[in-house]
Each structure stands twice: as structure tokens, then as C-alpha cells.
Amino acid sequence: MPLICFASPKGGVGKTTLAANVADALRRSGQRVLALDLDPQNALRLHFGLPLQDNEGFAHELARRPDWRNAVRETPSGVILLPHGAVDIIGALDLATALEREPELLAAPLRAILADPDLMVVADMPPGASRALTLVAPHAAMIVAVLLADAGSAALVPEIESGRFLGAGSMTALFAGRLRVALNQLEPESRLSAAAAESVARRFGPRLLGAIRRDVAVAEALASQRLLLDLAPGSLAAQDLAALVRGIAAARPAM
Amino acid sequence: MPLICFASPKGGVGKTTLAANVADALRRSGQRVLALDLDPQNALRLHFGLPLQDNEGFAHELARRPDWRNAVRETPSGVILLPHGAVDIIGALDLATALEREPELLAAPLRAILADPDLMVVADMPPGASRALTLVAPHAAMIVAVLLADAGSAALVPEIESGRFLGAGSMTALFAGRLRVALNQLEPESRLSAAAAESVARRFGPRLLGAIRRDVAVAEALASQRLLLDLAPGSLAAQDLAALVRGIAAARPAM
Numbered sequence: 001m002p003l004i005c006f007a008s009p010k011g012g013v014g015k016t017t018l019a020a021n022v023a024d025a026l027r028r029s030g031q032r033v034l035a036l037d038l039d040p041q042n043a044l045r046l047h048f049g050l051p052l053q054d055n056e057g058f059a060h061e062l063a064r065r066p067d068w069r070n071a072v073r074e075t076p077s078g079v080i081l082l083p084h085g086a087v088d089i090i091g092a093l094d095l096a097t098a099l100e101r102e103p104e105l106l107a108a109p110l111r112a113i114l115a116d117p118d119l120m121v122v123a124d125m126p127p128g129a130s131r132a133l134t135l136v137a138p139h140a141a142m143i144v145a146v147l148l149a150d151a152g153s154a155a156l157v158p159e160i161e162s163g164r165f166l167g168a169g170s171m172t173a174l175f176a177g178r179l180r181v182a183l184n185q186l187e188p189e190s191r192l193s194a195a196a197a198e199s200v201a202r203r204f205g206p207r208l209l210g211a212i213r214r215d216v217a218v219a220e221a222l223a224s225q226r227l228l229l230d231l232a233p234g235s236l237a238a239q240d241l242a243a244l245v246r247g248i249a250a251a252r253p254a255m
Numbered sequence: 256m257p258l259i260c261f262a263s264p265k266g267g268v269g270k271t272t273l274a275a276n277v278a279d280a281l282r283r284s285g286q287r288v289l290a291l292d293l294d295p296q297n298a299l300r301l302h303f304g305l306p307l308q309d310n311e312g313f314a315h316e317l318a319r320r321p322d323w324r325n326a327v328r329e330t331p332s333g334v335i336l337l338p339h340g341a342v343d344i345i346g347a348l349d350l351a352t353a354l355e356r357e358p359e360l361l362a363a364p365l366r367a368i369l370a371d372p373d374l375m376v377v378a379d380m381p382p383g384a385s386r387a388l389t390l391v392a393p394h395a396a397m398i399v400a401v402l403l404a405d406a407g408s409a410a411l412v413p414e415i416e417s418g419r420f421l422g423a424g425s426m427t428a429l430f431a432g433r434l435r436v437a438l439n440q441l442e443p444e445s446r447l448s449a450a451a452a453e454s455v456a457r458r459f460g461p462r463l464l465g466a467i468r469r470d471v472a473v474a475e476a477l478a479s480q481r482l483l484l485d486l487a488p489g490s491l492a493a494q495d496l497a498a499l500v501r502g503i504a505a506a507r508p509a510m
């Protein structure tokens with residue numbers, strides 16, 4: 001089944017928040033969904049209610065060839081979760097080195113997870129350049145580049161358009177059909193945000209899946225370790241999330 | 256002269272924004288300042304007015320042992336800038352591998368830059384774990400961990416307190432006296448933000464250098480590629496920045 005990965009050359013844009021809440025929305029539509037955390041920050045689990053002290057996971061132990069089936073967690077939402085697992089800076093860098101030398105450490109379990117025809121996989125990526133992104137992108141049915149409607153993200157639009165953030169040159173053609181964009185934390189009443197959003201919409205056209213407004217309900221959901229559709233199903237951000245998921249579904253047949 | 260580096264286990268918290276504007280504020284107080292971009296995102300230059308198409312830099316070519324004096328830029332603010340330089344994901348990963356194999360590629364020019372007794376260096380780091388952070392932290396007089404007043408950052412407070420984001424165990428004792436925290440994008444009128452800020456202030460006590468309010472002037476400064484003290488010297492964020500710089504100056508003698 002397809003893999004959707006949330007990535008971005010920019011930090012703090014909402015990759016983890018969108019990965020968790022899109023996984024939940026897909027699950028509510030009847031789909032079996034696995035949420036995979038490939039960011040050493042290990043934050044995806046917090047959206048699914050795992051306690052802060054729970055440091056177990058999958059990706060942090062890839063060098064020991066763990067069986068992914070032993071690391072999966074059932075979560076109250078019904079989404080199956082593969083947490084990253086806790087790791088310090090030295091552990092995170094050692095993992096990147098191990099993946100550089102032996103890409104199969106991640107590629108093999110990824111193929112095994114994707115072999116299940118009924119399971120949709122949503123992956124959360126680290127910000128910026130990562131070894132994991134170079135290994136996951138070739139397997140992804142869709143790569144969602146998340147951006148804010150601000151100048152910091154606008155400056156990175158050329159990185160995304162050119163494919164440089166996935167690896168320039170021949171890889172660009174490979175990903176062209178599978179790259180989509182999601183705008184997050186839109187503030188419609190802000191002149192700057194509206195202008196940045198318009199510029200992104202013009203540049204990406206039909207590749208723009210949707211835009212999620214900045215909504216305190218999103219921050220409150222994370223603060224109480226709940227999913228947005230649990231805490232505030234009627235919120236503006238929840239409506240935007242539903243539209244984004246419709247955008248994802250509409251784009252999928254073309255994959 | 257001392258090196259101050261802005262780092263964080265979390266993305267999008269304002270590392271680049273604070274590095275640029277603290278560098279400018281220090282410069283205005285009469286100090287010679289060099290701003291060093293060690294993030295492949297190459298965004299520090301945008302705060303100093305370098306055009307988006309200007310892809311030259313220093314760190315992106317470290318494997319070729321460039322002379323840092325040839326890569327410096329004079330900027331209108333008087334801050335001397337060493338831009339990172341443009342690089343795609345493959346180039347960024349190759350650079351990390353080169354630094355792993357040959358740490359001196361960065362350590363040697365860093366020592367040369369820091370040998371100038373009159374030059375203060377402010378470094379912008381990538382989000383999360385980076386090879387560059389492991390090489391820069393031992394040379395830093397101060398490591399400023401930037402956090403937002405939100406649940407995403409609050410969850411990472413243990414990473415910072417324990418020293419895990421700099422490398423646990425013995426390194427923690429090494430950095431303990433040099434680690435400081437800055438809170439950014441505070442929204443005093445938001446219950447969540449105020450609660451998160453109080454919890455961070457309690458945990459870090461005197462290590463908290465200061466807090467910068469979320470202020471549209473900051474976003475507008477970046478959108479017009481100007482520094483905050485040029486665009487909006489009377490703004491609330493500008494007042495907070497001045498207090499933060501006083502906090503840095505007060506903490507320096509103890510370094």
C-alpha cells in the first residue's frame with residue numbers, strides 16, 4: 001500500500017502535526033493506517049497519547065535489525081504507531097552513519113511494511129536534509145512538502161520546485177509526479193501570511209493539496225496529547241484538515 | 256573572542272532569527288561581530304539583505320578547505336557574515352560525512368576565526384542533531400537553546416536539561432556552565448503560551464536568558480530582508496531582544 005511522507009527543508013512548519021492528524025483522518029475513513037516516525041526528535045508518539053517517559057521505538061534501533069512487528073503500538077485512535085524511540089545527538093548521528101553505510105537497514109523493513117496491501121503508511125521526517133529522506137522518498141507514493149505562509153518558507157520554494165531538497169538532477173524527474181505541497185498555520189487576517197500563501201499557490205498550482213489555518217485548537221490538542229479530530233472536530237483547522245485529506249485522496253489515483 | 260551558538264532540538268523556533276538579530280544588536284553596542292551560518296538551509300544571509308540568488312558561501316565548501324577570509328561578506332549592518340552557501344540534500348549529507356571523517360575541516364577554520372581577540376562570533380545551527388553541533392559546542396562560550404512557549408518545545412526540555420541534545424554523559428558536565436535558554440514567540444495573552452513559558456522558567460531558572468514575544472514586526476523584517484532594529488526599533492520584540500542581549504552580556508563573565 002502507498003506511503004505518504006511529510007517532509008520539509010524548513011523546521012517547525014507542522015510536519016509531525018500534519019502526519020499525525022492526517023493518519024488519524026485516514027483511519028476514520030475506514031483505512032488501516034500505520035504512522036512511522038523517522039525523526040530522532042521522537043515527537044509523533046506525543047500526538048497519539050504515548051507518555052513522555054516512554055522511550056521505546058523502532059528507527060532508533062535500526063542498526064540492530066529489529067523486527068518492526070515487535071515495535072508497533074496500538075493507539076486509542078486505531079492508528080498503528082511505530083515510534084522513533086529516544087536517542088541523543090551521538091545516537092542520532094551514529095544512526096545516520098549506519099544508514100549511509102548500509103541503506104538496507106531501513107530499506108528492507110520499509111519494503112516489508114509496504115508489502116501489506118491493506119496498510120497505508122504515513123511517515124514523519126526530520127527537518128532539512130536527512131539520510132532517512134533519501135531512503136524513503138524513492139518508496140513514497142506521495143511526498144508532502146509542508147510550508148508555512150511566511151518569508152522563511154517562501155525563500156525555500158525554489159528548493160522544493162527544483163527538487164533540490166530531494167536531490168537535484170535525475171532524481172527530480174523521478175519525484176516530479178509525486179511531490180505535493182501543504183501550507184500550514186495560515187493567518188487569513190494577516191497581510192503577510194495572505195501574500196505568502198498567494199505566492200505559494202501561484203507557484204505550485206494543482207500541486208498544492210490544501211492549506212490549514214493557524215488555530216489554537218491545534219496547539220491545545222498537542223498540549224493535551226490528543227488528536228485534533230478528538231479535541232476539536234468542529235474547529236476551523238479540523239475543516240481544513242478534512243479538505244487536505246480530500247486533496248490527498250484525489251491525488252492518489254495519479255500516483 | 257567568544258563564540259555564541261544558537262541551537263535547538265526543535266525546528267522552526269527562531270534560531271536563525273535570533274542569531275541574526277543578536278549579532279546586529281551586539282554590533283550596535285560597538286562590538287566587531289561575525290555571523291556564521293552552519294545550517295545547509297542557508298537562511299542567515301536573508302536577514303542581512305543578501306539576494307536569494309546569491310548562493311556563495313563558506314560551510315558548503317568545507318571539504319575543499321576554503322579560506323574563510325575569502326568567503327566573508329560585509330553587510331550594511333556592519334556585521335561580517337559567513338553565509339553557508341547553497342547545497343542540495345546530497346551535498347548536505349556529503350558534507351556531514353566529510354566532517355565525520357575529518358572533523359578538522361571545520362575545527363581548524365573555527366579555531367582560526369576564534370583566534371581574533373576582537374571578533375565576537377554568533378553561529379546559527381541546523382535544527383536537531385548535526386555533526387556541526389558536535390564540533391562547534393566544545394568551542395562555544397555560550398550555547399543558547401531556543402524554544403517556543405508551546406507543547407512541542409516543552410516536551411524537549413528534558414533533552415536540554417540532561418544535555419542529551421549536546422551528547423549525554425561526560426559531555427554534559429563539560430557544557431553545564433555554558434548552556435543557556437531563550438524563549439521565543441511568546442504570546443502573553445494565550446493561556447497555553449503563558450503556562451508553557453512558566454514551566455520553562457521554573458525548570459531553567461537563572462539559565463533562562465530572556466523571552467521574545469511573538470511580534471508581527473519580526474515576520475515583516477524577514478519578509479523585507481531587514482533586521483528588526485532597522486525596521487521596528489520601537490517594537491515590543493525589539494525591547495525583548497535588547498533584554499535578551501543584556502542577559503547574554505550578564506552571563507558572559509561567568510563563561
Ligand SMILES: Nc1ncnc2c1ncn2[C@@H]1O[C@H](COP(=O)(O)OP(=O)(O)OP(=O)(O)O)[C@@H](O)[C@H]1O
Nearest residue numbers: 011012013014015016017127213214215218266407
Ligand atoms: N495549524 C496550526 N495551528 C496552530 N498551531 C500549529 C498548527 N500546526 C502546527 N502547530 C504547532 O506548531 C508547532 C510546530 O509543529 P510541529 O512540531 O508539528 O512542526 P514540525 O515541522 O514537525 O517541527 P520539527 O521541524 O521540529 O520536526 C507545534 O507546537 C504545533 O502544535
Ligand SMILES: Nc1ncnc2c1ncn2[C@@H]1O[C@H](COP(=O)(O)OP(=O)(O)OP(=O)(O)O)[C@@H](O)[C@H]1O
Nearest residue numbers: 010011152266267268269270271272382469470473
Ligand atoms: N518573535 C517572533 N515573532 C514573530 N515571528 C517570529 C519570531 N521569531 C521568529 N519568527 C518567525 O518564525 C519563523 C521561523 O523562524 P526561524 O526561521 O528563525 O526559525 P529556525 O529555528 O531558524 O528554523 P529552522 O529550524 O528551519 O532552522 C520565521 O518566519 C520568523 O520570521
Ligand SMILES: [Mg+2]
Nearest residue numbers: 015016039043
Ligand atoms: Mg516534527
Ligand SMILES: [Mg+2]
Nearest residue numbers: 270271294298
Ligand atoms: Mg534556522
